[in-house]
Amino acid sequence: MGDSAQPRHNQQLSLAGFETVAAAPGPTAAGASSEPAAPRHRQAPTTASRRQQDAGEEALSQDPRWSHHSQVPVPALTPMLRHYVELKRQHPQRLLLYRLGDFYECFFEDAVTASTLLELTLTGKEGGRAIGRVPMAGIPHHALERHATQLLRHGCSVAICDQLEATASNPKGLLRRDITRVLTPGTVLEEGMLSARCNNWLAAVLASDNGYEPGWGLAVADVSTGEFQATQVHSSSQLNQELLRLRVAELLLPRSSDPGERPVAMAPPPWCPAGLAVGTVPRRAFQRMAAETALQDRFRLAGLAGLGLHALPLALGACGGLLHYLQDTQRGMTVPLAMPRTYSLDQHLQIDQHTHRHLELTETQRDGQWQGSLLWAIDRTLTAMGGRCLRRWLQRPLVDLQAIAARQETIATLMATPKLRQALCRVLRPMGDLERLAGRSASGTAGARDLMALxxxxxxxxxxxGxxxxxxxxxLQALRxxxxxLIALMETTRRTLVSSPPLSLTEGGLIQDGVDEVLDKLRQRLAEDHxxxxxLEQRERQATGIGSLRLNLHRSFGYFISISKSRAHQxxxxxxxxxxxANEERFVTPELKEREGRILSLRSRTAQREYDLFCGLRQQVGEQAGLIRHRAAAVAALDALTGLAGLAATHNYCRPQVxxxxxxxxxxxRHPVVEQNLVQGAFVANDLALGQPQGADLIILTGPNASGKSCYLRQTGLLQLLAQMGSYVPATAAHLGLCDRIFSRVGAVDDLAAGQSTFMVEMSETANILHHATDRSLVLLDEIGRGTATFDGLAIAWAVxxxxxxxLGSRAIFATHYHELNHLAQRLPNVANHQVVVVEENDRLVFLHQVRSGGADRSYGIEVARLAGIPQSVVLRSRQVLSAIEANSRLGVEPVGELEISN
Known part of the structure; x- marks a missing residue:
């Protein structure tokens, strides 16, 4: 018999019942035997001291006995566990899920890991007479996708070992099993494991080994959509920011281990974002010749001149490492990728991760929620591919005026033709994710319902x-x-598959009648047997005189004749x-058993024929994956622009002059997010004039807390970003010159993990701005210098x-409570003062949220504290202290001396 029917072990094994790592078999002291030590067997204690000693050992034990597959003497294991260890040695850094009956089981260190990450009961399994029990944890086979998703989110890679036969060829042997799928955070294709509206990027990085010219090559691919891109950067900070922008799911680095050597976990480089899953690929795959060969073989090219990688050797090497990893992990299936497209960071408006977080582009700064972000406010897309497209546009705004104008023209057309826009929405709303459906078809993982959706x-x-x-x-013309x-492919699919196919691909019911002559004949014979x-049922009723006699089918027992208990004697x-x-007797006849064997054989042949026909159809679809994805990209862009047009029409956005x-x-x-979140009242709109000759290069913005300074800063950055995205903006009119970068430092928090205080974080971000901003940049600063002593903070704020x-001459808005900075406008011709207006009425502070020219002379901090509920006694004492400080402070009375600027 095979091992598929082995019972599930439900007894929980205490960690104390296993041996510690220190007690595991291994090398002994000098002069001792090198043979593995025999496993420790529990024996009844003979004395109280022995019991106490054993209890102490168990209390100190941290790891189960045989806590790693490399510690166990393999010949002593059962045949099944020997096979498990063999597979585990092939995938030492992946968690191995081994199919046993209705469960996927893990053993040894994988069982401990899975039980911790998935909150499973750690059980045990007999490993052999000389071994005893080994750690085991498992999941039901039908819950594989859910649990595998959790493991991937923890950064684990998963190797899935499936049963390749229903019954063992040798009655006393094991079922044939092997690795059928390797899941890693960056290579998943399954719909349930992916975020529908986000790309899932796999990245490979190759660092220059030339100490004189540092550089890094970066290749990224989304295997679910086929996108493949490569670039080369010259600083580790650029690389870090690009990995953060892309939100890479998995990073690949070269390793120097020899062939056959067990790869070891390596420490992530300093530029690697925290928490990113890191894998390794043999260094030889990153070498130029190997990379060129991999690209030529993959895309059937005679040369690489047309890819633009000849001048980017590090990016070329990174592409080679990425392709090698896909070939290694996706054996037996082809991941359809587009040919790599090179890009440069200068081709887009650059937004570093700090600015991305401060402006809350895709998630809120406080709790990381999508709702309340800019993407939430502008996303009116109706398809998953449109949502991904809009996210990419938001994260990579344009610097090409023609490309910006093309998007604006499309939005203008759709706004001018509301009937067309509404008709497009009706067609787009039910459309499936063509990009990922095509990818699953080409990789051989699509189901029948996927093909029907396609x-x-x-x-x-x-x-x-039409x-x-x-x-x-x-x-618009791209889809005319x-x-x-594609028309022929659609017709073939509809003609081949039933309209509502089942989930299972191996149990029949997929293919329509009239598609295949062999299948039709098999079905005809089945119909005759039915x-x-x-x-037979009618004949047996008449022959026996039992009117309640029934002919039924049981999944395990097959066909049988059912007779009630009261009439079984007949x-x-x-x-x-x-x-x-209890209530019936079940019978069979030789004639019925013979017919049953024939029917089951016909059903098996019919299901196999249907599966073969389906696989042929899936292959046909997969061969057109590139063309389908090309059209899907056009649909995604149309969806994004249709949504932006609807947003502009609904919320009265204007077309900016860029x-x-x-x-x-x-x-x-207006702030595009705040105005949508307002429950009461209307958003107070404000004007802005920035950038010479129309306005000042630097605006000093003063006003009390909670008056709207931070909102005004963020609003300015978001309108500039939307304009360079090609979108309309929430304003009556807007004239916006191109920016090369947007820098924002609005609010700060401690970075405890890096050991940095709020003020240190603030200074680090400010330093980054001062090192990289240009006269084409937009800089938005809020409360610089507030995290230290008053005079120190004022000095820093003034100097910045x-x-x-x-x-720098950057276009900048500097929000501050240091009113002394208003003196800058008297000293520098390109500086202007603005304030957020408040009104005091009957000892009550009224925020008007209006920005006007002129500097404020008060911060109203004590009044804001009173509004927040500070006790009245503290408020009164605060006013007394403030009066004393103002009477004795000479700050702001004497002018700050001239500062000689050295370039």
Missing amino acids: ADGLERLGQLA LLRDAQGPY HRDPA AWLEQ APERYIRRQTL DDSRAMAITAG AEDLATR
Whole structure:
């Protein structure tokens, strides 16, 4: 018999019942035997002291006995566990899930890891007479996807070992098993393991080994959508920021281990984002010749001149390492990738991770929620691929005026034709994720329902073409024509598959009648046998005179004749009793058993024929994956622009004038997130004039807390970003010159993990801005210098503001409570003072949230403290102390001396 029917072990094994790592078999002291020590067996203690000693040992034990597969003497294991260890040695850094009956089991160190990460009961299994019990933990086979997703989120890689036969070829042997799938955080294709609206990036990095010219090559791929990109950067900070921007799921680095040597875990480099899953690939895969060969073989190219990688040797090497990893982990399946596209960081508006967090582009700064972010406020997409497209646009705004204008023109067209926009929405709303459906088809993991969803999406491409036949503009014209190959593929799929196919691919019910002559004949014979069964039931009722006699089918026992208990004595002698139940007796006849064998054989042949036909259809679809994804990209862009047009029409956004000037002129600008979150009242719009010659280069913005300074800063950054994304902006009018970078430092928190205080974090971010900002940058600073002593903070704030206005010449807004900075406007011609207006009415502070020219002379901090509920006695004493400080302070009375700037 095989081992698939082994019972599930439910008894829980205490960790104290296992031996510690120190007691595991291993090398002994000098002169001692090198043979593995025999496992420790529990024996009844003979004295109280022995019991106390054993209890102490168990209390100190931290790891189970045989806590690692490398510690166990393999010949002493059972055949099944020997096979497990063999597979584990092939995948030492992956958690191995081994199929046993209805469960996927882990053993040794994997059992301990899985029980901890998945909160499973750690049980045990007999490992052999000389071994005793070994750690075991498992999950039901039907819950594999859910638990594998949890493991991937913890940064684990998973190797899945499946049963490859239903019954063992040798009755006394094991079922044949092998690794059928390797899941890593960056290579998953399964729909349930992926975030629908986010790319899942796998990255490979190759560092220069030339100490004179540091550099890094970066290759990233989303195996679920086929996107493949490569670039080269010159600083570790750029690399870190790019990995953070992409939110890479898994990072690959070269390792120097020899072939056959067990790879060891390596410490992540300093530039690696915290918590990122890191894997390794043999260094030879990153070498130029190996990388060129891998790319040529993968994409069937004679040379790489057309890819633009000849001038990017480090990026080329990174591509080679990434392709090697995919080939190693995705054996037996082809991951369809587009040819690598090179890009440069300078091709887009650069936004570092600090600014990304401060402006809350994709998640809120406080609790990391999507709701309340800019993406939440502007995302009106109707498809998953459109949502991913919009996220990419938001994270990588444009610096190309023609590309910006093309998106604006499309939005303008869709706003001017509301009926067309509404019709497009009706077609897009039910459309499936064509990018990922095509990828699963090409990799051989798509199900029948996936192919039907893909066929539905291809049919909707035709509907889009009909709606856009007279449209103008590149984004609309890309979908005006239908591809004959995709039309034929859609028709073939609909003609082949039933309209509502089952989830299972191996139990039949997938293929329509009339598709295949062999299948039709098999079904005809099955229909005849089923008709014979119906006639048999009628004949047996008449022959026995038992009107309640039934012919039924049991999944395990097969066909049987059911007779109630009260009439079982009337069963003919030719009936063979099969099973006795409380209310009925079950019988079979030789004739019925013979027919049953024939029916089961026909069913098996029919299901296999259907599966073969389905696999052929899936292969046909997979061969068109590149073309489908090309059309899907056009649909995704259309979806994103249709959503932006609907947003602009609904919320009264305007088309900004974007050019190559340094102007920033906004009339009645609004914060796109805050105005949607307001429950009571209307958002107070404000103007902005920044950038010479129309306005000052630096605005000193003063006003009390909670008056709206931070909102005004963020609003300015978000409107600039939206404009360079190609979107309309929430304003009455806007003229915005291109920016090369946006820097924002709004609010700060302690970085306890890095050992940095709030003030240190603030200074580090400010230093980064002063080192990288240019006269084409937009800088937004809030309360610089507030985390230290008053005079120190004022000195730092003054110097930073002065540096922005003089040496850098950046367009900047500097929000502060240091009113002394208003003196800068008297000294520097490109500095202006603005304030957020408040009004005091009957000892009550009224926030108007209006920004006007002129500097504030008070912060109203004590009044804000009173509004927050500070006790009245403390408020009164605060006013007394403030009066004393103001009477004795000379700060702001004497002018700050001239500072000689050295370039």
